[in-house]
Amino acid sequence: MKKVEAIIRPEKFQDLRQKLSAIGFDGLTVTEVAGTGKQKGKVGVYRSTAFEVTLLSKLKIELIVSEDRADEIVGHIMxxxxxxxxxxGKIFISPVEQVIRIRTGESGTKAIY
Amino acid sequence: MKKVEAIIRPEKFQDLRQKLSAIGFDGLTVTEVAGTGKQKGKVGVYRSTAFEVTLLSKLKIELIVSEDRADEIVGHIMxxxxxxxxxxGKIFISPVEQVIRIRTGESGTKAIY
Amino acid sequence: MKKVEAIIRPEKFQDLRQKLSAIGFDGLTVTEVAGTGKQKGKVGVYRSTAFEVTLLSKLKIELIVSEDRADEIVGHIMxxxxxxxxxxGKIFISPVEQVIRIRTGESGTKAIY
Ligand SMILES: Nc1ncnc2c1ncn2[C@@H]1O[C@H](COP(=O)(O)OP(=O)(O)OP(=O)(O)O)[C@@H](O)[C@H]1O
Ligand SMILES: Nc1ncnc2c1ncn2[C@@H]1O[C@H](COP(=O)(O)OP(=O)(O)OP(=O)(O)O)[C@@H](O)[C@H]1O
Ligand SMILES: Nc1ncnc2c1ncn2[C@@H]1O[C@H](COP(=O)(O)OP(=O)(O)OP(=O)(O)O)[C@@H](O)[C@H]1O
Ligand SMILES: [Mg+2]
Ligand SMILES: [Mg+2]
Ligand SMILES: [Mg+2]
Structure with a gap:
């Protein structure tokens, strides 16, 4: 299993979510983050005064998916x-060894979706 | 070493934390996230207007643990x-290759706890 | 490629960012988190009343870097x-299998920086 983690423009989230939902991917986790890439933030704003100046608001979207569907997900994010x-933004893919659905105790790929 | 990442109902956090602390696990990191699983959020609320409509507030709890204690931690989360x-909610387990305590420079399992 | 994840004191972020930027590392993602280590929070405050009591505010800094530069980054964080x-705080290092720059579709180490 894989974690597909995307750091995206916040205004793109609704479109992404609809595309994923249309193909049956409803499991995802969203975190409000701040960041910089090669271009440093110029008009960045973020909650904490400690680093308000030059970071840009982004959303981190995390999707745990089965290995065979990671490329498809990446395509939809693009x-x-x-x-x-x-x-x-960027997409990062990393290994996930186990997934458990807390309600049922199911594990593995049947716990993903 | 492993990262045990749990996406849980916020109201369960205090109980989880007490259970973990009682068995000596005090190192954990909490992030406010929003998400959907198979059932889409219906009464979801979240800070950003951009995705306020149908996401549910959850807490992500991350615990870095030694490999031999991951199952025990999963049991307590359940x-x-x-x-x-x-x-x-769900539990995701993924590999962690190195842990360093910034204060001392210690690394490996002795840096975890 | 590696994810170098550091949980740090918020007041150290600006200094860290300047050090990293000076050596050409401008890609990073920041998340406001709360946590406890061996010493439990005493004067902790955090947004949600649900776990306001004893957690401390921290920043999670995530840097995706090529394998050969992970140690250097760890040194700068220290x-x-x-x-x-x-x-x-602590530093956690974990494997990242793929990185993609959304704008260009570039992947691998040339998508990191
Ligand atoms: N190496 C990295 N490690 C961690 N986070 C990163 C990294 N690079 C980028 N990010 C995150 O992704 C967000 C968007 O990055 P961005 O798209 O600006 O990347 P870039 O490499 O500068 O590409 P572009 O040239 O298209 O702007 C950043 O604000 C940051 O949160
Ligand atoms: N595949 C996934 N990838 C990333 N995050 C997920 C995934 N599935 C669930 N989540 C996260 O876990 C949270 C809780 O999921 P949830 O318990 O509703 O899963 P579920 O599969 O719908 O199980 P249940 O049938 O018990 O509701 C979601 O709000 C989301 O943040
Ligand atoms: N095992 C762990 N798993 C996940 N997060 C952790 C873990 N240990 C520490 N953290 C995170 O790192 C933050 C800082 O930890 P802290 O520096 O207090 O670690 P410590 O082991 O108590 O070291 P010290 O003795 O220097 O205080 C915590 O608030 C928490 O967010
Ligand atoms: Mg950029
Ligand atoms: Mg559900
Ligand atoms: Mg401590």
Whole structure:
């Protein structure tokens, strides 16, 4: 299993979510984050005064998916989030060894969806 | 070493924390997240207007633990967080290669606890 | 590729960011988190009343880096964030299998920086 983690423009989230939901991916986790890439934030705002100056607000979207569907998910993230302007974001893929649904105790791929 | 990441109902956190502390696990990190699983959020609320409509507030709890204690931790999360109602959450386990305590420079399992 | 994840004192972030930027690392993601280590929070405050009592506010800094630069990054985090007082934080290193820049579709190490 894989974690597909995307740091995206907040305004792209609704579109991404609809695309994923349309193909049956409803499990995802969203975190409000702040960041910089190659271009440093210029008009960045964020909650804490400690680092308000030059970070940009982004959303981190995490999807745990079965290995065979990771590429498909990446494709949908690209479709929904690419504007070709700097700051479109990044996708990171990492290994996940186990998934458990707390309600039922199910584990493995049947616990993902 | 492993990362045990649980997405739980916020109201279960205090109970989980007490259970873990009682067995000597005091190191954990909490993040406010929003998400959906199989059932989409209906009464979801979250800070950003951008995705206020249908996401549910959850807490992400991250625990870095030694490999031999991961199952035990999962058991305690199940105990504390299972209501058997939809939306109890999920547990994800992934590999961690190195841990360093910044204060001392210690690394490996002795840096975990 | 590696994820270098550091849980640090919020007041150390600006210094860390400057050190990293000076050596060409501008890609990072910041999340406001709350946590406890061996010493439990005493004067902790955090947004949600649900767990306001004993957690301490921290920042989670995530840097995706190429394998050969992980140690260097760890060194800079230690330099910027170590006070030798309890609560300086931790660094976790974990594997990342793929990185994609959404704007261009580039992948691998050339998508990191
Ligand atoms: N190496 C990295 N490690 C961790 N987070 C990163 C990294 N690079 C980028 N990010 C996160 O992704 C967000 C968006 O990055 P961004 O799209 O600006 O990347 P970029 O490499 O500068 O690409 P572009 O040239 O298209 O702007 C950043 O605000 C940050 O949160
Ligand atoms: N595949 C996934 N990837 C990432 N996050 C997920 C995934 N599935 C669930 N989550 C996160 O876990 C939270 C709780 O999920 P939830 O318990 O509703 O899962 P479920 O599969 O619908 O199980 P149940 O039938 O018990 O509701 C979601 O709000 C989301 O934050
Ligand atoms: N095992 C762990 N798993 C997940 N998060 C952890 C773990 N240990 C510490 N943390 C996170 O790191 C933050 C800082 O930890 P802290 O520096 O107090 O660690 P410590 O082991 O108590 O070291 P010290 O003795 O220097 O205080 C915590 O608030 C928590 O967010
Ligand atoms: Mg950029
Ligand atoms: Mg559900
Ligand atoms: Mg401590």
């Amino acid at each position: 479709d929904a989030c690419k504007t070709e302007q700097i700051g479109d | 105990d504390a967080c299972k209501t058997e109602q939809i939306g109890d | 330099d910027a964030c170590k006070t030798e007082q309890i609560g300086d």
